[in-house]
Amino acid sequence: MVMRQKSFLGLSPAGFHNIAYTEWGDPTASRTIVCCHGLTRNGRDFDALATRLAKHARVICPDIVGRGRSDWLRDAAHYAYPQYCADMNALIARLDISELDWVGTSMGGLIGMTLAAQVGTPIRRLVVNDVGPFVPKTALLRISDYVGLDNRFSSLKAVETHLRKVLAPFGPLTDAQWQHLVAHGHRQRSDGTFGLAYDPAIAINVKMAVQDWDLWPVWDRINVPTLVLRGAESDLLLPQTAEEMTQRGPRAKLVTWPGMGHAPALMAPDQIGLIEEWLTAN
Template structure:
């Protein structure tokens, strides 16, 4: 199965921009519509294997958050933040013309999903959070800040892949094919013939401002839909304590941890995909 590439218009302080997305499955299907949203520096192709599996019984939409992948870069870097991301994803939902969606979000994508799911009359009916929760400690955010936004240059896609293997080692034991897939879609050709990462380095501008603990428990407690929380057992972004508390308050989430993985499970292995697919099927 292959995806269709499409795009829609979002609006920022500097004007309109295009947001790209991959559209998997049959648009006329009566099955569920699932939106999968990636992490801070990643892109829609992180979900290719998961989307293909879920599209057997519905439609799966995987956007490139603005500034990443095939989406436009924003003229004003100050707009790279959750108000803009929420606005764009609301426009995407409107474009799909559906009243109910499932949401799968890795890290940043999960935070976007949490913020949308907590709103009155939300269209999100089932929420899967991949290695993210309502509390993130300052030290973990500092670790991410230290490497995000550096304007790397690589002589080849293979050299870029070696960088990804180091930076994203916590994703877990991926195959050579999966690393190559991440490098292929996570790279962009530069005018000097070298390769850069497939995101605007300026997405880090807001990340690096006033790094402090993030506390969204008040948001979490407003979520009413069923929630599945996935955690890399070695994650520093989603602590074991926070994950446990997520099962005890608010929507009282289901919880699965994956051993020998940090931030964040790649959702490319059969066992991870089966857990997500089975949970969604059980909660319809």
Template sequence: MPMSERSFLGLSAAGFHRVAYTQWGRDDAPRTALCVHGLTRNGRDFDPLALALADRRRVACPDIVGRGKSDWLANPALYGYPQYCADMAALIARLGVDEVDWIGTSMGGLVGMTLAAQPNSPIRRLVINDVGPLISKVGLQRIADYVGKDPVFDDLAAVESYLRFTLMGFGRLTDGQWRHLAEHAARQRADGLLGLAYDPGIAHAFQAQPMQDVDLWALWDRVRCPVLVIRGADSDLLTAETADEMTRRGPGARVVEFAHTGHAPALMSEDQIAVVRAFLDE
């Protein structure tokens, strides 16, 4: 399936910014899906999934502002869900469709849940990967311990080694998959060394207030579309209790759990991709 790199302009209180995304599949495909990444990640995480879905649909994988090839915001206080939701609404408008299927990992799942809870939401089906309406401060603290840091690396092998440690919750990936993540997680610095492809300023939200559990059940209860929840069996961000409650409240989600993963399943393996595809094809 063809893949192309595209972009559009988002708008914040500080002005316009460029949001990059990759698109897989044909412009005239009968359905459109959005794959939205986690806090420090980028849209290229979804290359294997997007390729698998692109035979029947157009798949757009954005780099949320401050990540990947998208612009960084001059004011880090503007990084947050209102901005991310506004940018994704602009992307849906750019794609020119009335409805989309949404696959969101962690932060991307929360953006999808927020949009799906709105009146007249364009989200037809929602896949939430390892996040839920109750987010434990234990998991948030683990993320806060590394997000916002700006490590420097001599080469791509060092980037890969760093990711294998910080993203060990992704599960048992192949060497090729780790290298793919590293290639798209690295940015070239002015001094010739490598850094990570995200703005350290995205950590502002973690630093602005004391760490505590996040309760979004009122939002979850307003979601009406069919929902698939994917959980890593060892996840510290989405507990088994919260996932079980998600089957009984709101849209009454279906939950699928994967062994040997924490936060969050990478959606790169054939079994994980098959679960997502089957749900979207129903």
């Protein structure tokens, strides 16, 4: 499957910034699927999923600003959902489409929820991976403990050891899958050491917002078919929240996977197959 790396310009109050994305599949396909990653990750997390979905649609996997190959913002105060949503709106305009499906993990799921809740949303179907309209303070405390640390690693093996620890809730992954996360989840510094592929300053607003998040008014405005995925041991999408998501708003379909927490990596064949089947049902 041919992969194309592209970019476009986003705009913050501090000026323009470059946003990278990966495109898979036929660029003239009648359907488009956007896959949006979690807080510290990047669009290459979706390579396996995108390869499968590209049989049916053009698949777009952006690096949210401050992550992956995208620029870092000049003013870290703008690492927030209004900026992320504005950038994704610019991406939709760039793609010249009036309708799309959205697959979002954690932060990417919250961006998708926000866009889907808007009047006249172009989102046709929504997949939300291990996040919901209630985010508990305890989960945000855990995340704030490691996000934003300006880690320096002596080797890629040390990067892998770190990622295997902090991303253990992703679930059981093969050695090749861990190596894929490392390959696209690191940056080499000028002194020869390695860091993670995101701006540590993305943590500033996260640490300032460590409290329970109540986003039920957003959820209740969503009126598109929605699939919610959850790791059975997730501390971010609690079981009672997930169950209530099936009763309110879009009355989502819920699938829970055992043996993983926040958030399922969406790399396993059964996970990919489920998403493919649901998105292509009609």
